[in-house]
Amino acid sequence: MLPKSALRRQKLAQSIDDALAKDDALFRALRGVPGFWRTSNGRLQVGGNYDYADDFLLIPFIGSNGLIQACQLKAIRKNSRTSPKYSWLSSIRQRDGCGPGTPLHYEGALGFKGKTIETVLVTEGALKAATCQSFLPDRYVVGNSGVATSHQEIVRTARYKALEIAFDADCFANPHVARALASLIASRVREQLFLSCEQPTRILKWDKRFKGIDDALIAGATVHYLDVPEWLKLLTPECFDAASHQLADISPSK
Structure with a gap:
């Protein structure tokens, strides 16, 4: 406090x-x-x-080292x-102070010690990440500070591993969120093409009554795992256009 x-x-x-x-x-x-x-x-x-x-x-x-950043x-x-x-919490432009940037939160650094990482799950924020790690202990969970932040760090963390994306449920209807999610997918696909790696990328979907994955998990809602083409088919027309623009030069299939 x-x-x-x-x-x-x-x-x-x-x-x-x-x-x-x-x-x-x-x-x-x-x-x-x-x-x-x-x-x-x-x-x-x-x-x-x-x-x-x-x-x-x-x-x-x-x-990622388990220390507060x-x-x-x-x-x-x-x-x-x-x-x-x-x-x-920032002290930017103050004497001996600095700003926080937009760091990626590694909940897995606390809850995944000593385990082999096979799947990385990314969600929005540290609180949702903590809930996901509790309910999905076989995932290494990270949380970004906004849907458009930390994409390269997420991609590096999930290198040679399966990636699951659990942004809020409005990723199907909010063009800003859909665009950011597609941008993350595009970065992921480009790296996998460069590394000749074919680990799957999945987008999580749940009952739209629950905005966040945390509320859905707590309520016991069923979580569905979509591949990228399946996610694209469920987008509103405006979201589809925003996502397609980000994915224009690649062909995500998994």
């Missing part, structure tokens, strides 16, 4: 810094860590230097219809 009070966040940041302190007084353990920065008087702060309207849930994005924030109570559901 990230407190809404700027003073409490400052005390939290200082306590973390103290716990990581080294003998070298010039060493700053939290320098360059997204969200942490130093004010003009040298005090360590995390988040903005002002009070928030509410506390935030901290959602860590785990790297960035954190998303989710408001405990949504304060307005226009405020985003998620935001990043």
Whole structure:
């Protein structure tokens, strides 16, 4: 939990810094860590230097090494219809601070230790990834921070492995999501052609009453596994046009 009070966040940041302190007084353990920065008087702060309207849930994005690489924030109570559901803990343009970028979350780095990876499943966000890893323990699950992000990293993670894509159910009706999903497929197909590899790519489909794969799994809904041509056939005309444009120079069949 990230407190809404700027003073409490400052005390939290200082306590973390103290716990990581080294003998070298010039060493700053939290320098360059997204969200942490130093004010003009040298005090360590995390988040903005002002009070928030509410506390935030901290959602860590785990790297492939199992360490936290960035954190998303989710408001405990949504304060307005226009405020985003998620935001990043960032200290970009602040002294000793930096931005988080758009990292890929590796839930599998926590829940798949010691197992042979045969199938990589990608979904939207760290929370959905955690749910998928719990319900589908034989998959190595990753979560991107948006449907259009981390495509090359996803493709590398799934190299020589089966890839399952579990973006939200609107990937059949939302042109933006369909375009992004097709772009990911195109990157995957190009790499497989280059490597002479034919591992399958599947798109997951479930009852459209459930937007996300997490809600579908929790409700016990049946999940269907589509190949790329099957997915294309189920798209709305606008989505089909958007996806076809991304796939124009390749012929995905699996």
